[in-house]
Amino acid sequence: MALVGRRDGRNFGYGRQLSYAGPQALKDMFAGGHFATVKAHSDRWQAFVKWCRSADGPGYNDARQIDRSTLHSYATHLRQQIRQGEICIATAQNRLSSVNRTLAALRGDQYVKIASPSKALGMQRSNGRTRAPDGQDxxxxxxxxxxxxxxxxxxxxxxxxxxxxxxxxxxxxxxxxxxxxxxxxxxxxxxxxxxxxxxxxxxxxxxxxxxxxxxxxxxxxxxxxxxxxxxxxxxxxxxxxxxxxxxxxxxxxxxxxxxxxxxxxxLRAAYACERYQQLTGHAAPINGGRCIRVDYRLDQQARQQVSVELGHNRIDVVSAYIGGRR
Incomplete structure (x- = not known):
């Protein structure tokens, strides 16, 4: 077990630093396995910790101080980041979900959480872009x-x-x-x-x-x-x-x-649409292209390449930039 103190102690017994406590609690929750899942939750938890310590955050370094109002303040911060174009809706929802999961691991209960990340953000994620991106011209x-x-x-x-x-x-x-x-x-x-x-x-x-x-x-x-x-x-x-x-x-x-x-x-989406057209010879789906009907394999290859160039390495994410498979 990674507990370093009493369960009712600082960070629920997982140490003095919030940044350290979260990943340790997750490792306990997943019994030392599911390494990719633990890593993903831990990375998103660190973003939350960074906000906590920032001028806009509450200044907490102890998970016992975190309550529902803290989480809703964080949701407001994420909503602002979405509007500024720094992150997408899916990223914000994933960050809130990971904070929920990590707090549950630390506390041993689910009393402090955001029940619906999408409602807290006031935005619904979409699997596919429904509007052609600005900046293509x-x-x-x-x-x-x-x-x-x-x-x-x-x-x-x-x-x-x-x-x-x-x-x-x-x-x-x-x-x-x-x-x-x-x-x-x-x-x-x-x-x-x-x-x-x-x-x-x-x-x-x-x-x-x-x-x-x-x-x-x-x-x-x-x-x-x-x-x-x-x-x-x-x-x-x-x-x-x-x-x-x-x-x-x-x-x-x-x-x-x-x-x-x-x-x-x-502009990222405009880049993705342009690269898709360069790779396939067809317009991106959001621009009316139908490459997938002509050559499914070419469409998949182009989506994979665009995914790598955008830094996602997940082919399903590309639909949010160039449009879904239609």
Missing amino acids: HQQVRRVIDALCEHQHHRVAAIVYLARATGMRLREAILANLPRLQREAERLGRINIQDGTKGGRAGASAPRWIMADKEVKAALQFARETSPKGSRHLLSRDDSYAMFLQQTVRPAREVLQEHGLKGFHE
Whole structure:
């Protein structure tokens, strides 16, 4: 057993640190097995712990302090992240579900939980995209970039350019190691997206290579030119990631929406649709393509490749970007 103290002690006997206690309780719950499940719940639990310790969180480091109001505050935080394009609805629901599971493991009961993550978020996840993504038109994206630059939002313009050219998430575009990516683009003709990725999906064990065409190279060059002096990414030495989102990214969202771009996540979907068409010769399903009826195997291969390039490695997730199998 991983209990290190009395069951009624700090973190219900699982140690002094909330970040340590959750994974230990999960290992006990699953009796040392189900390693992938424990890892997935633990990664999502760490996101919750990080929020708890943040300026927006309650500052807790003891699971005994967590009650239903804490969980609903976390749901509000996740809802805001969805609206800002940092995470998708499915990710938010999974995080809430994992917090429920981890708290149950820590407490030994299910008294403190969110009964319905979807209701708490006020949003329903969908297995397939039902609306064509914004930003598929490169001319539209160029207009957005120009407008952002006119309003002195140069670093946000770089995020838009990177997200559309490479399919990066918002966090990945902000934290991308630009000098490394430029070297890879020039020497190898492809780049490996590794910085700012989701937990457990970075490093040599999870390579994520993207072909570096002219558009990718131009996006990297633009980002390098807007990167603060002495920085390898889009954050200055005085910026924290949270501060950058609050003070730099958020004020620029109005410009995006004025030019018909709902959010940064739309650019990822636009990238996915474009890559699907390049790989199959058919438009993405959300754009009216019917590749699956012509060549089912080609459709599956393209979905798998797009999944890898987006950093999911799960073929079923791709439907949320390009549309379902119709």
